[in-house]
Amino acid sequence: MTAYVVGAGLAGLGAATALAAERAAVELSEAAAQAGGRCRSYFDAQVGLTIDNGNHLVLSGNLAVRQYLERIDAQPLTGPAAAEFPFVDLATCQAWTVRPNPGAVPWWILSAERGVPGARFGDFLAMAGLLRARPGQRVDQAIRCSGPVWDKLMRPFLLAALNTEPEAASAELASQVVRETLARGGAAYAPRLPAQGLAATFINPALDYLEAQGAQIRLKRRLLRIETQGDRVSALVFADDRQPLAADDRVVLAVPPTVAVELLPGLQAPDQFEAILNGHFRRRAPAGAPAILGVLNGLVEWIFCFDDRISVTVSGASRWMDTPREELAGRLWADVARALDLSDGLPPWQVVKEKRATFRADVEQNARRPTAKTPLRNLVLAGDWIDTGLPATIEGALRSGAAAARLVRDAVA
Structure with a gap:
């Protein structure tokens, strides 16, 4: 049996590594030139640093995250020993810290x-x-x-x-x-962050683990079509070749919902999305600044202080997607400067707009989420957009990957 995992975001990596841990033959295909999907790092020439595409907060009680990182022997996440959430209100200048x-x-x-x-x-x-x-x-x-x-x-x-x-x-x-x-x-919601970035923690160790287990990893390989025969997938047609499936082969489809509905006609999936806005500034945080700071009554909502930069996040940011990046950088930095009591001018910066960061977590879109099982008995779904019970988070993505791997194992047991 070969498990063909299509999509190398966190859901696909979660499924692939879980299957490889069970000594299954795994072939992982990804349309992009790099793995990670929306969880990735890259060197940005404008800011002159390696940055993450977004700031992904993990909590200490996220079991699927912990199991995944242990499986791939990744460096541990960092954060305070106990749950602690500092806040500042830019309208009143009031500051406080919630310490559960x-x-x-x-x-x-x-x-x-x-x-x-x-x-x-x-x-x-x-x-x-x-x-x-x-x-x-x-x-x-x-x-x-x-x-x-x-x-x-x-x-x-x-x-x-x-x-x-x-x-x-x-x-x-x-x-x-x-x-x-x-x-x-x-104890279940102490904040945790990847000290060396998303790729160094979540992606690169997973790829190394898969290679060590003998898995095939094929990047820049787009799936164009799924051929079926009766109630099973008979072949996967990629841009570069056609892969027939043996009777006991299995497919984990871990692609975005917009891609999944094109590959699987009739599939109902979320079709409304929300954006996330991230800003990165090449400036060390002042001494004593918290690693994570919540901000009220500003454009910025969360400030993350790393060793080499200050990063910010704005959630539910679809209304800002058409605003020029230069204007956003100035507004974001003005909030950072007020929150951290800085007098600096705008440092080197980068603004990252994720227009379809997550599905919209409202009642209607939640009802459109499919289960991992499909009418095709040798194909299962994975992704933070399927019915995990959680919104679109790292924990949800990895939980879906683990669930897909279990379904594959159960089918061939």
Whole structure:
């Protein structure tokens, strides 16, 4: 049996490495010249540094991420020993740090030093309505989207996780995010970052692992067509050749939804997307600056301080995609300078627009997500856009890859 994995983003790499770990023969094909998909690093001549295409925050409780990194023997993620989230409000210049306790009983919400400024116990209790959210509900139908806890903690947290305006997002997805993080205690949501970049942590070690296991990796190989016979895939037609499939071969299709629906007529998949805007500035952060800083009432939403640069992220950023990059760089840096108390002029910069970063995490788009299984008995799907129960995140992508590998193993067992 050969497992043909099409797509070398995180979902495809997750499936391929899981199958290779079981000694399966794996052939990984990717249309682009590099693996990683939306999780990649590259040298940018304008800023003069190796940067990531985006800032992807991982949490300590992300089990699929941890299992994947252990499997490929990647360098560990970095971050504070305990959950800690500094914030600054650019409208009021107020700064505070949320410091949850590790356990599931959230006594931290009663502490003025650890909690949200101006919040009372009832404000936190009101957010528990998300845990009772019903399928088909929007977030603003499940809870009241106002008050200090919503404004200063839940809204920025959910906006980052869902990449969709939280009030209009799927309460079902928001509920699952909360169940796997906030509801489990601070030990489950301490922030984690790749110290040496996305490629060095998530991509290059996976490719090295696959090569060591004897897998074939073929880049710049676009899948043009899937041939079928009855209820099975009979051949994969790539731009450079046609690959017939043996009776026991399996296919993991780990491509974006826009590609999947072209290859599989009749497939229902998300068709509305949200953008993410990222800015990178060649400037070291001032001494004592937090590694991650949440920003309220600015264009910037999160600031990431690395050894050689300051990077920022704006989620749900479709409205900014037509704004000139030079204008965005100036506005983003103005927020950084205020948040970090800097007097510098604009340093060397790069602005990265991901126009289709994730599917829109609303009720309608969530309902369009297919399962990993398909009517073709030797083909399964993987990707953060399939029905993982989570929004489009690194954890969701890797979870889908692991699930696809299990389906392949079960089919040939």
